[in-house]
Amino acid sequence: MATTAPRIPPLEPPYQPHIQAMLDKWMPPDSAIEPLALFRTFGVHDELFSRMLPLGAGILGHGRVEPRLREVVIHRTCALCGAEYEWGVHAVVFGKPLGLTDAQLFSTVHGNAEDPVWSPPEALVFRLADALHTTGGLSDELFAELAAHFPPDEILELVITAGWYRTISTVINVAGVELEQWAARFPEADQRQVLV
Helix, strand or coil: CCCCCCCCCCCCCCCCHHHHHHHHHHCCCCCCCCCCHHHHHHCCCHHHHHHHHHHHHHHHHCCCCCHHHHHHHHHHHHHHHCCHHHHHHHHHHHHCCCCCCHHHHHHHHHCCCCCCCCCHHHHHHHHHHHHHHHHCCCCHHHHHHHHHHCCHHHHHHHHHHHHHHHHHHHHHHHHCCCCCCCCCCCCCHHHCCCCC
């Protein structure tokens, strides 16, 4: 859903002191890269921006769900929403460092939970992301499968993570946030990896 120019342009430096302080909180300490275009877009509405940090940081830095499973949900949700920006940032910053393979990243965009690249828990959270995207809920059958593998707090966290990244994806698509040059791109469908 890329556009030729952002519909809602991100803030550009110099930033007002309170915006700079928020950007500093969102970026890793001593980051060598410019604050992400997404964060600078959030900064357009400084009050909402300040309220978004606790949930985002809670999901990424203080979650109870295994980070790799969290990333399967995030990658699949972003792919389903067509948010190449967020998918690509996560592929570089989280997915690859957590061991997601090229075939698994490909599957989050062009595959499904039945692809042989997924362990049973990974396939299960993949299905969760699909169900939430398609229906906004979970069938009794899928919920029972999740409950057999995850405690209630982790199921809730998985659902909130999918919802949060659907919201992020919507903002990206509506605002027309430009891709980060260093981030990954969606793999081409005709370059299908061997899913083994």
